[in-house]
Amino acid sequence: MSDPATPRQVFESLLRGITSGELADLWQLYAEDCVVEIPFARPAPLRYEGLAAMKEHFTNPLAHRIDLSAEDVEVHRTDDPEVIVGEWVYRFSAGGKTAVSRNIQVMRVRAGKIVWSRDFHDHAAVAALLTD
Numbered sequence: 001m002s003d004p005a006t007p008r009q010v011f012e013s014l015l016r017g018i019t020s021g022e023l024a025d026l027w028q029l030y031a032e033d034c035v036v037e038i039p040f041a042r043p044a045p046l047r048y049e050g051l052a053a054m055k056e057h058f059t060n061p062l063a064h065r066i067d068l069s070a071e072d073v074e075v076h077r078t079d080d081p082e083v084i085v086g087e088w089v090y091r092f093s094a095g096g097k098t099a100v101s102r103n104i105q106v107m108r109v110r111a112g113k114i115v116w117s118r119d120f121h122d123h124a125a126v127a128a129l130l131t132d
Contacts (some may be wrong), residue, residue: 004112007084019070027055031113041124068095082108099125
């Protein structure tokens with residue numbers, strides 16, 4: 001039996017799945033009792049609790065309307081071996097429009113599963129792509 005994925009490996013799998021558009025199975029990266037907080041979401045902050053919420057989140061049809069790539073990815077270790085901080089730049093495109101957003105994600109991974117994360121993304125930049 002192999003060791004569980006490291007926090008860095010889990011972060012990289014999540015980012016790779018999001019940027020490739022292969023979202024359907026990403027919920028499997030999360031623990032049953034996970035909590036994901038997105039304080040800068042618009043029009044109001046979001047909080048997802050539990051695996052069912054993450055499964056529903058990754059089946060959002062709006063996600064397929066946006067092409068994105070991740071650049072300048074950095075992963076920082078912390079004093080806590082379960083916690084990492086990811087920083088990167090998203091380049092979004094949809095409907096002939098483009099946007100750039102810096103992102104930070106603080107993530108706790110235990111036994112190869114995300115148990116908690118706080119995701120800081122520029123949701124206004126994404127919303128501007130989807131409006132006429």
